[in-house]
Amino acid sequence: MKKQIDVAAAIICKENKIFAARRRVGKHLAGLWELPGGKLEEGETPEQCLARELEEELNIKARIGSLISENIFDYGAKAIRLMAYEVKCFSGDFRLIDHDAMCWLALNELNTIEWAPADIPLLDRYKELTEMAVCSSSSKSNGYIQENG
Numbered sequence: 788m789k790k791q792i793d794v795a796a797a798i799i800c801k802e803n804k805i806f807a808a809r810r811r812v813g814k815h816l817a818g819l820w821e822l823p824g825g826k827l828e829e830g831e832t833p834e835q836c837l838a839r840e841l842e843e844e845l846n847i848k849a850r851i852g853s854l855i856s857e858n859i860f861d862y863g864a865k866a867i868r869l870m871a872y873e874v875k876c877f878s879g880d881f882r883l884i885d886h887d888a889m890c891w892l893a894l895n896e897l898n899t900i901e902w903a904p905a906d907i908p909l910l911d912r913y914k915e916l917t918e919m920a921v922c923s924s925s926s927k928s929n930g931y932i933q934e935n936g
């Protein structure tokens with residue numbers, strides 16, 4: 788049976804935009820865009836893996852937030868379990884060490900680039916959750932009564 792590889796990926800958000808990086812020539816899925824991250828090493832939690840990968844690939848230090856969603860995807864030659872975590876706190880200047888391009892996209896721009904297929908359901912889920920959060924916070928503020936005097 789084909790081995791399933793565990794991969795952790797980061798949904799890095801800044802000012803309502805999400806970070807994407809392009810896989811470089813020579814790699815599996817070269818030219819497609821992905822969330823930064825990588826394969827779990829033995830004994831590593833997904834959070835530890837992500838913190839390590841973000842430092843190795845992008846030169847940033849990050850606090851890994853909650854699991855947004857996961858997706859099992861079969862690429863034929865290999866199958867992966869891709870786990871996406873939210874990252875809102877990070878420091879350092881982004882440097883492309885392992886990718887050949889990067890960009891920041893608003894939620895309504897996510898479909899303007901070509902993502903690795905395994906990422907698409909995860910990004911859809913993230914969009915859904917973010918829109919739900921915006922909706923619930925605006926309904927809370929509508930319900931708040933402010934009185935004069």
Ligand SMILES: Nc1nc2c([nH]c(=O)n2[C@@H]2O[C@H](COP(=O)(O)OP(=O)(O)OP(=O)(O)O)[C@@H](O)[C@H]2O)c(=O)[nH]1
Nearest residue numbers: 794796814815816821822823824825826867903905906
């Ligand atoms: N990091 C990352 N990998 C992804 C994403 N989506 C996706 O399908 N993958 C796949 O997950 C696998 C693991 O990623 P990796 O970055 O550790 O692998 P790699 O190909 O650079 O390393 P390798 O050359 O040592 O095999 C790759 O086959 C990659 O194509 C994603 O959003 N982020």
